[in-house]
Amino acid sequence: MDKSYITIKDLSKKFNENKIIDNLSIEIDKxxxxxxxxxxxxxxxTFLKILxxxxTFDEGNIFIKGQPINKNSYLKSxxxxxxxxxxxxKDLSVKNNIIFYFNILGESNPKDFYEKNNNFLEINTxxxxxxxxxxxxxxxxxxxFRTLIPSFEIYLLDEPELGLDSDSLEILNQKLVKIxxxxxxxxxxxxxxxxLDIYNNFKKEILL
Incomplete structure (x- = not known):
């Protein structure tokens, strides 16, 4: 098995016979x-949703930390x-939506965890x-907030800058740098x- 943190080999995905991802291979380091x-x-x-x-995908393989990604609950976590x-x-406030999500993630005290972090992106306002x-x-x-405040190993961000003002973009950039x-x-x-300034520091590129 390759020693790369993430190995994607010959990945393909199609919808209604239309191939969206065609034979993609790349190795990603931690x-x-x-x-x-x-x-x-x-x-x-589609690629982010596969990760x-x-x-699911139609052909190829994805390994993360040496483990196949298919229906792998540990990798999903x-x-x-x-x-x-x-x-x-829709029936929960912003605060209770987030606390509920933290509870699903298994935070020992999701309410306290929220209160300690609710100034990020001025969620508390x-x-x-x-x-x-x-x-x-x-x-x-x-x-x-739900994506970046808890601690994960891998973050998948689909155009995270959309809809943010300049102040929020700067806060987001600082958070991503720290992560x-x-x-x-x-x-x-x-x-x-x-x-976002951090975008200019990318080490690998996937062209689809």
Whole structure:
């Protein structure tokens, strides 16, 4: 088995006979910052969903830490995925949505964990609102909070900068730098490489 942290070999995925990902192979080291490039509809989101085990793939193999990714609950537990869509419980406030999510992750005291971190992206300024009352930017900040505050080994970010103002972009950039400095592996897709300074430090690129 390869010693790479993540090995992707001959990966292919199709929808209705339309091949979205075609024979992709790449090796990723622990702590790499990986840029995912391609036009709209090229498979960037599909690729991230495959890594997060939300989608299956048709051909090839993916190994993380030497283990095959297929239906692997351990690998699923070390990966955090921030999608371009926001899915929340509409009957729970922002605060209770996040606390509920932390409880699912197994945090020993999810309420305290939330209170210690709720200044990140100024979540505490709209924590009593319900999802339907949020702007698109607030939904993105809530999604990023759930993705980035808990500790994972691998982070999958689908255009995380969309909908954020300049202050939030700077806070997000600082957080990603801290995460990457801890040798956490980050995959990101973006159409705006200049939106976050850390994007310019990518070590690997996947072109779809």
């Amino acid at each position: 702590g790499d910052l990986v840029k995912i490039s391609g036009r709209n509809g090229s498979g960037k989101t 997060s085990q939300l989608y 070390i990966i955090s995925y921030c999608s371009s869509d926001s899915i929340f419980y 709209f924590e009593e609102k319900f999802p339907e009352e949020l702007s698109n930017g607030q939904k993105k900040r809530m999604n990023l 990457n400095n801890l040798e956490k592996t980050i995959f990101f897709s973006t159409h705006n490489l200049s939106s």
